[in-house]
Amino acid sequence: MSLDFKPGAFGDFFKSETFRDDFTYRNSDIRRFPFPFDRDDYMYSVNMEPHVPGRKGTVFENMLDVDEHYVSEMIDRAKVLAEDPLRCQSLPHMTLAGWDTLELVMESKARDYPQWFSLTKNGDRWHWINRPLGIEQSFTFLDESTLPYPPFEYIMRQTQGDWTLQDERDGTLWMDAGIATSQADWSVDFDVGMNFMEWHAPVPLAHQMGVFDRALKFLLKLQHGSPVRRFNWTMTVNPLLDTAPETYPKWGPTKTTLTQENLGRKQHLRVELQSLYRLPRSNAIAFDIRCYLGSFEQIVTVPKWGRRLHRIVRDIHPDLATYKGFIRNRPAMVEWLSKHDDGAPTSAGWWADD
Amino acid sequence: MKIDLTPVDAPSIRTRPVYAPLEPRLASLHLIVADGEGADAVVDMLAKADNRAEILAAAHVMYTPGPNGTDLTAKLEALGAAQFYRAPTIPAMLPRLARVLLDAHMGTQFYLAGTEGLIGQAERDIMNTGFPHVAIQKEHRGSTLRRVQCVHCKGITENVATDPFKCSHCGLNLFVRDHYSRRLAAFQGVNIDAEDPGQVPESVVRFK
Numbered sequence: 001m002s003l004d005f006k007p008g009a010f011g012d013f014f015k016s017e018t019f020r021d022d023f024t025y026r027n028s029d030i031r032r033f034p035f036p037f038d039r040d041d042y043m044y045s046v047n048m049e050p051h052v053p054g055r056k057g058t059v060f061e062n063m064l065d066v067d068e069h070y071v072s073e074m075i076d077r078a079k080v081l082a083e084d085p086l087r088c089q090s091l092p093h094m095t096l097a098g099w100d101t102l103e104l105v106m107e108s109k110a111r112d113y114p115q116w117f118s119l120t121k122n123g124d125r126w127h128w129i130n131r132p133l134g135i136e137q138s139f140t141f142l143d144e145s146t147l148p149y150p151p152f153e154y155i156m157r158q159t160q161g162d163w164t165l166q167d168e169r170d171g172t173l174w175m176d177a178g179i180a181t182s183q184a185d186w187s188v189d190f191d192v193g194m195n196f197m198e199w200h201a202p203v204p205l206a207h208q209m210g211v212f213d214r215a216l217k218f219l220l221k222l223q224h225g226s227p228v229r230r231f232n233w234t235m236t237v238n239p240l241l242d243t244a245p246e247t248y249p250k251w252g253p254t255k256t257t258l259t260q261e262n263l264g265r266k267q268h269l270r271v272e273l274q275s276l277y278r279l280p281r282s283n284a285i286a287f288d289i290r291c292y293l294g295s296f297e298q299i300v301t302v303p304k305w306g307r308r309l310h311r312i313v314r315d316i317h318p319d320l321a322t323y324k325g326f327i328r329n330r331p332a333m334v335e336w337l338s339k340h341d342d343g344a345p346t347s348a349g350w351w352a353d354d
Numbered sequence: 355m356k357i358d359l360t361p362v363d364a365p366s367i368r369t370r371p372v373y374a375p376l377e378p379r380l381a382s383l384h385l386i387v388a389d390g391e392g393a394d395a396v397v398d399m400l401a402k403a404d405n406r407a408e409i410l411a412a413a414h415v416m417y418t419p420g421p422n423g424t425d426l427t428a429k430l431e432a433l434g435a436a437q438f439y440r441a442p443t444i445p446a447m448l449p450r451l452a453r454v455l456l457d458a459h460m461g462t463q464f465y466l467a468g469t470e471g472l473i474g475q476a477e478r479d480i481m482n483t484g485f486p487h488v489a490i491q492k493e494h495r496g497s498t499l500r501r502v503q504c505v506h507c508k509g510i511t512e513n514v515a516t517d518p519f520k521c522s523h524c525g526l527n528l529f530v531r532d533h534y535s536r537r538l539a540a541f542q543g544v545n546i547d548a549e550d551p552g553q554v555p556e557s558v559v560r561f562k
Binding site (some may be wrong): 170187189190191192193198245246247248252253255328 | 503505532534536538
């Protein structure tokens with residue numbers, strides 16, 4: 001496959017690595033990983049908080065985190081889209097929300113990473129430079145004919161994370177656009193056009209707990225300029241970004257390859273840092289599902305995280321382990337993790353102890 | 355992997371459309387689309403209408419036999435609607451529905467009755483023309499056979515009775531997930547033996 005951009009900055013910061021075939025992906029510094037558990041047990045909750053800039057040197061430092069995996073992730077996304085164009089869809093009435101999203105991403109990256117991205121505006125004539133991907137583009141804002149792709153797809157090919165755009169009508173949210181190339185086993189092709197309750201239908205337990213009713217009520221009040229965030233997580237064998245239902249027959253069998261010898265290297269905790277933004281022109285809500293992968297062997301190098309991950313996996317409700325797709329490997333994971341849990345108490349909160 | 359199948363009538367199916375008995379309403383055009391036993395739902399709706407004659411004078415009825423062979427054409431035709439049309443199958447009916455929708459104005463009421471496959475496809479085409487879903491009533495009657503999209507190859511298999519079943523397009527063994535897309539008018543089918551190829555549970559009849 002030929003890329004339509006020229007990655008030019010693998011050099012010192014951006015790593016050349018793979019999320020398929022030989023799986024060379026690895027974190028240079030696991031302490032940067034967004035470990036999602038703030039206590040030793042886990043159950044669903046709405047757990048929203050304001051998405052404001054956080055600690056330096058963490059994924060919370062900037063609104064849209066650009067990390068060492070950026071260029072390689074964008075290459076992986078281009079490959080997935082070439083193999084299956086249905087992974088990026090936008091219903092006809094969502095074009096304006098696509099422009100809103102393009103603006104949100106460009107302004108955020110140019111503000112927070114001026115060494116890599118630049119946006120210059122002269123009225124509606126905009127000039128965008130993306131140095132890591134070797135892209136330079138002049139275009140007219142809100143004029144689709146001046147970009148090589150529709151606005152949503154154009155900016156998503158330069159942005160980490162899966163994104164969905166929600167139209168608001170009839171008192172609920174409708175997922176009327178989305179891109180998914182680093183998803184935890186859900187299909188954008190099947191779900192696009194669904195409302196909030198419909199696309200969450202397969203999630204066990206949470207409906208009965210009222211989680212989705214509360215979350216929807218909360219999101220309908222989301223204001224422009226006040227984004228929010230929450231965590232979600234699951235488990236993935238190999239650092240495979242694209243665990244799509246479409247390709248499940250290809251990656252499903254890897255779940256049967258774990259042994260006590262290779263588990264630490266192959267088993268990854270998959271964390272989604274989800275952030276939500278009200279968009280100014282369309283009044284739609286953009287939902288960013290940013291995926292971070294950390295191997296068990298790297299995570300347990302932080303003693304607090306090793307202890308806690310063991311307790312979470314050991315004690316989780318079996319329905320959740322089934323839904324998250326790791327029930328068959330849970331005993332092996334608990335056995336491996338137990339060697340990294342001495343039973344000592346852990347401190348509150350998710351940060352590693354300094 | 356062990357998969358617990360949800361009973362068809364379990365109330366826990368969150369994406370499954372909610373069906374209620376058809377109610378007569380006031381409208382400039384009554385577009386009635388039905389298959390199989392859905393004809394009885396239309397007859398029942400008209401029986402409780404105090405404006406029965408008005409509805410029939412402004413009604414366009416489209417009907418096709420159900421996938422189980424139930425054919426109540428004579429019963430529906432005898433109602434005397436302004437327009438009555440019988441199609442041999444759902445796919446044969448859809449072009450006519452699309453043509454009629456071009457001329458349908460706001461103020462039209464839609465009545466869909468019969469199998470989920472018929473209701474889903476008619477609703478999809480109506481919503482594509484921009485009508486609000488509140489103008490669409492749906493009543494499920496008769497067969498519970500499902501229309502299922504294979505999430506892997508995207509092919510749709512009609513009239514699925516068993517779970518798991520073999521995709522009629524790519525041949526994978528699929529289980530029917532209780533996840534429904536109105537845009538596709540289909541349930542989702544997912545490969546059941548992906549993690550353990552060849553280990554396919556025995557098929558059971560879940561939909562009739």
